[in-house]
Amino acid sequence: MSLLFLVLSSFLIYLQDDANQKAQQAVESKLQGKSLAAWLEQLSAGDDNERLAAAEVLRQGGEKISSPLCRILQGHDKVELRKGAAQALGQLGAAAKSSLPTLFDALKDKDEGVRCTAASVIGELRLDASRSVPPLVKALKDESVDVRTTVAVALGQFGAGAKSAAPTLLEMLKDMDADVRTAAVQGLGGIGPSGGSLKYLINILKTDMSVDVRAAAATALGVMEQLNQPILDALLKALKDQDSSVRIAAIGALGNFGPGAKSAVPQLIELLKEKDQEIQEASVVALGEIGPDAQAALKPLQELLKKAKAELKEEINEAIKKIKIKAK
DSSP, rough: OOOOHHHHHHHHHHHHHHHHHHHHHHHHHTTTTEEEEHHHHHHHHHHHHHHHHHHHHHHGGGGGGGGHHOOOOOOOOOHHHHHHHHHHHHHOOOOGGGGHOOOOOOOOTTHHHHHHHHHHHHHHHHHHHHHHHHHHHHHHSSSHHHHHHHHHHHTTTTTGGGGGHHHHHHTTOOSOOHHHHHHHHHHHHHHHHSSOHHHHHHHHHHSSOOHHHHHHHHHHHSSSSOOOOOOHHHHOOOOOHHSSSHHHHHHHHHHHHHHGGGHHHHHHHHHHTOOHHHHHHHHHHHHHHHHGGGGHHHHHHHHHHHHHHHHHHHHHHHHHHHHHHOOH
């Protein structure tokens, strides 16, 4: 064993020990009378109220706690604390911008849960797409399905700023795993038409064997900037899908386009007759969003109001109000 190897090994051990020591010091730092470790554990494992309280305390900590959080994320032995540190950085909003390199490094953490958390936080922060998107695109090659799906969804949160990720996401549409395809569709939907994915999403909606993937495709088409004939045709066809979740997603997508989807009014009126209350409710809401061009739906809505359950009556009244008010 050479002297150089021994020196290098000793130096690496020293660096690791130093990182662990800094991480431990960060964990012991105080915030409103409790250790940072205690707040992170509460954020990760508390009940809903405890997590909300911890998130608020950490958010108020602002940039002053970003450095200790980064040290924990970089060097602590406990996986839960590293995950908690990543989650806490997500609470800082714009104050976490200086911490982005640490979050990028966490995309290569040995624990897939930490990698997933880091990807999710980067997407939620939506800071500096030019810096954030490239490491996320690299993470689309992660061996873990959970990481790849989380990263795909995170990329969609950057909107058109992540259009450079579109080619890789399009390749993911060929994956055998339906969860991967669903996440890829969600990512492409978030990126929007600038990603050049429109024809692929339409094809997915028509042909994919997975209900979840088809529903995701319908939802993705519904957030495109404007409705065109190919999108409209695909969504109208999806109203007859054999699965109710796909039909509901298509109805919601049409509603998103408001008056632009007026040609869907006859089909939406027919769906008011469905026994499935979720389909009825989605159709009621969509008709309300279409507005005065849905005048033909007023009588069917009023008829449905007479026999609808209490929880649906409120939606029906709101839809009728929108149609009538906009028509004046």
